Amino acid sequence: MTNASSPVLQGSLRAPPGIALGGFADRIGAPALKVAATSWFVVAVLGQLLFVAYVIGFYGRAALQGRFEAWNKVLPHGYVAGDTFGNLVVSLHLAFATVVIVGGALQLMPAVRRVAPAFHRWNGRIYLASVLLMSVGGLVMVWTRGTVGDLSQHVAISINALLIIAFAGMAFRHALARRIDLHRRWALRLFLVVGGVWFFRIGLMAWIVVNRGPVGFDPKTFAGPFLTFLAFAQYVLPLAVLELYLRAQAGRGSLQRVAVAGGLFALTLLTAGGIVAASMIMWLPRL
Numbered sequence: 001m002t003n004a005s006s007p008v009l010q011g012s013l014r015a016p017p018g019i020a021l022g023g024f025a026d027r028i029g030a031p032a033l034k035v036a037a038t039s040w041f042v043v044a045v046l047g048q049l050l051f052v053a054y055v056i057g058f059y060g061r062a063a064l065q066g067r068f069e070a071w072n073k074v075l076p077h078g079y080v081a082g083d084t085f086g087n088l089v090v091s092l093h094l095a096f097a098t099v100v101i102v103g104g105a106l107q108l109m110p111a112v113r114r115v116a117p118a119f120h121r122w123n124g125r126i127y128l129a130s131v132l133l134m135s136v137g138g139l140v141m142v143w144t145r146g147t148v149g150d151l152s153q154h155v156a157i158s159i160n161a162l163l164i165i166a167f168a169g170m171a172f173r174h175a176l177a178r179r180i181d182l183h184r185r186w187a188l189r190l191f192l193v194v195g196g197v198w199f200f201r202i203g204l205m206a207w208i209v210v211n212r213g214p215v216g217f218d219p220k221t222f223a224g225p226f227l228t229f230l231a232f233a234q235y236v237l238p239l240a241v242l243e244l245y246l247r248a249q250a251g252r253g254s255l256q257r258v259a260v261a262g263g264l265f266a267l268t269l270l271t272a273g274g275i276v277a278a279s280m281i282m283w284l285p286r287l
Helices: 007-013 017-064 066-074 086-106 110-115 115-145 151-176 180-194 196-210 225-250 252-287
Strands: none
Touching: 017 066, 017 086, 017 180, 017 196, 017 225, 017 252, 086 110, 086 115, 086 180, 110 115, 115 180, 115 196, 151 180, 151 196, 151 225, 180 196, 180 225, 196 225, 225 252
């Protein structure tokens, strides 16, 4: 009689490879997805805070010193002598950019929502008002101030601004109705489209570093196929990744969660590389 210690019986009781892999995915799928998403968020927030430090250190310092014309070294037609309204729009756009980045990060931190719900609500109101004003200011700048880039980039930026306005409205609507899960989803989408300009910068700098120079566009005219692609990709790709994450989070497929988590970890490394490149090439030298 074959006993339980026999190789034959042990082999028959051993789980098939597919089942074993599925069990492993069941155990690590949800935790891995959470850790991956948190890792990307932390890296992104740190990178955005570096961008805020650059905005304050360069644009803010020049403004305090009365050297508004220095803005034009980075932002063509950022300051136009005699154009009081246009200069005010640019100034408010830059100021609200800092408020939006800091406020957006605080809005998405679970600890803040849990410990200080009243602050979360008021910060949310300020955040939504700021993104709306910033978006309108961005549209004015693109179509009246002669910003760099060709028509395709202006169209892409305009779509980005309209998405910000639409997503802000959806997040606010669901918050009022206490549909918290839907509010959270639209708040995440809003956070990503608000970061479109930031995504553009880290993506461009990473591209230049990888290719050891400008490839796919003319640095003098700041136009070309790669910049057209990046102008739309700056919000289309993050939104697409978010949808994959939300589906994996809500679904029951453990292997899907592991795959999305792996993709998020890879994107975290790419994001970190883009932040380092942008910091070394664009931001830190101007502080």
